[in-house]
Amino acid sequence: MAVAGLLASAVVVVGGPVAARSVSAGLAPTPPMGWNSWNRFGCDIGEQMVRETADAMVASGMRDAGYTYLNLDDCWMARGRDEQGRLVPDPVKFPNGLKPVVDYVHERGLKFGVYADAGSTTCAGYPGSLGHEQVDARSFAEWGVDYLKYDNCNNDGSPAAERYGKMGRALRESGRPVVFGICEWGHERPWEGWGRRVGGHLWRTTRDIADSWASWTALLDLQVGLEEHSGPNAWNDPDMLEVGNGGMAEHEDRAHFTMWALLNAPLIAGNDLRVMSRPTKDILLDRDVIAVNQDWGGQQGSRLRDDGEQEVWTKPMSDGSAAVVLLNRGLSDREIGITVEVIGLPSASKYRVFDLWTKQEEETADELHARVPAHSVVAYRVWLM
Ligand code: GLA
Numbered sequence: 001m002a003v004a005g006l007l008a009s010a011v012v013v014v015g016g017p018v019a020a021r022s023v024s025a026g027l028a029p030t031p032p033m034g035w036n037s038w039n040r041f042g043c044d045i046g047e048q049m050v051r052e053t054a055d056a057m058v059a060s061g062m063r064d065a066g067y068t069y070l071n072l073d074d075c076w077m078a079r080g081r082d083e084q085g086r087l088v089p090d091p092v093k094f095p096n097g098l099k100p101v102v103d104y105v106h107e108r109g110l111k112f113g114v115y116a117d118a119g120s121t122t123c124a125g126y127p128g129s130l131g132h133e134q135v136d137a138r139s140f141a142e143w144g145v146d147y148l149k150y151d152n153c154n155n156d157g158s159p160a161a162e163r164y165g166k167m168g169r170a171l172r173e174s175g176r177p178v179v180f181g182i183c184e185w186g187h188e189r190p191w192e193g194w195g196r197r198v199g200g201h202l203w204r205t206t207r208d209i210a211d212s213w214a215s216w217t218a219l220l221d222l223q224v225g226l227e228e229h230s231g232p233n234a235w236n237d238p239d240m241l242e243v244g245n246g247g248m249a250e251h252e253d254r255a256h257f258t259m260w261a262l263l264n265a266p267l268i269a270g271n272d273l274r275v276m277s278r279p280t281k282d283i284l285l286d287r288d289v290i291a292v293n294q295d296w297g298g299q300q301g302s303r304l305r306d307d308g309e310q311e312v313w314t315k316p317m318s319d320g321s322a323a324v325v326l327l328n329r330g331l332s333d334r335e336i337g338i339t340v341e342v343i344g345l346p347s348a349s350k351y352r353v354f355d356l357w358t359k360q361e362e363e364t365a366d367e368l369h370a371r372v373p374a375h376s377v378v379a380y381r382v383w384l385m
Helices: 002-015 017-025 047-059 099-107 133-143 160-174 213-221 250-262 278-284 287-293
Strands: 033-036 069-071 111-117 147-151 179-182 202-204 235-237 267-269 302-306 310-316 322-328 334-339 351-355 361-364 367-372 376-384
Touching: 017 160, 033 111, 047 069, 047 099, 069 147, 099 111, 099 133, 111 133, 133 160, 147 160, 160 179, 213 250, 250 267, 250 278, 250 287, 250 310, 250 322, 250 376, 287 376, 310 334, 322 334, 322 367, 367 376
Parallel strands: 033 069, 033 267, 069 111, 111 147, 147 179, 179 202, 202 235
Antiparallel strands: 302 310, 310 322, 322 376, 334 367, 351 361, 351 376
């Protein structure tokens, strides 16, 4: 006992800042999953809807499927800080402050996230955290916050690595494990090293997504070449999901979700979880597609073939299988095919092919092909037999 106690204190003393950093180091071994208010609600947020969303995450099965984080985005704050310089939750939207809301979320087995900004004001004009990092990180810790999305609006032009570094340090010093989401839109290429160095678990690689086929496919193209920079606890983030927000047809939502899964994107739903249609639920809750995203090996999928509007994407899975997505970006049905050899699986006389969406299983000797409808995917997982 005494020896163990001594050892433990020795580790803390010797470790110093390193020991402090490790509090949050392993928090995102697989891409974070959850929900965020922005895509559907913008600034129209408040205590009641957060409670209802938490309940919906449990009742719909989302929590049990892995969607752990319930994250507030911009506009949760009051316009000014208090006399002690602290951020204050908007008294109309959150009349009881954030603590009871956070407790409610925690009681349901979920984790809670907030949003702040590495500038003078947030994108929507609320108080920014630049120069207030320590006091804000302390407030977040007191409230029980588990995730911070840290935005980049209205900054002073100083290097992002410095500004995000200050918040990263403040979070560590707060002593609370917090997932640190860098929302810097990829301007200074956080994936090249500084994102990890400041303690980021994920970083946006692009501008904001919108609820359309054109928007997410444009973001998809920007992920090509970034694969090697993503991995456990350090994820490329092509922005949150638009599934279920109504701007796309069901097959387009399914394609968007499949591609985000394959990219190891954080799966942060952005729809109204209280009123989900059956097809939206079926997409967000598909365990086979989620399993591709959450594979412990954490290798981001990549584009293997680009024939203009027809593409083939693959992702190596840690059990030796491969996920393969045939993506048709065109406006008419197309036959898309590929040989198993090309996707990097060792040669075998037979392969087992499981269709991730139809759940049908077949065998093939060497080829994968399907007629893929317009703006759709066919997605497989392929094992050696
Ligand atoms: C920026 C971010 C978005 C969202 C808004 C909120 O645009 O990139 O994801 O957080 O700010 O104002």
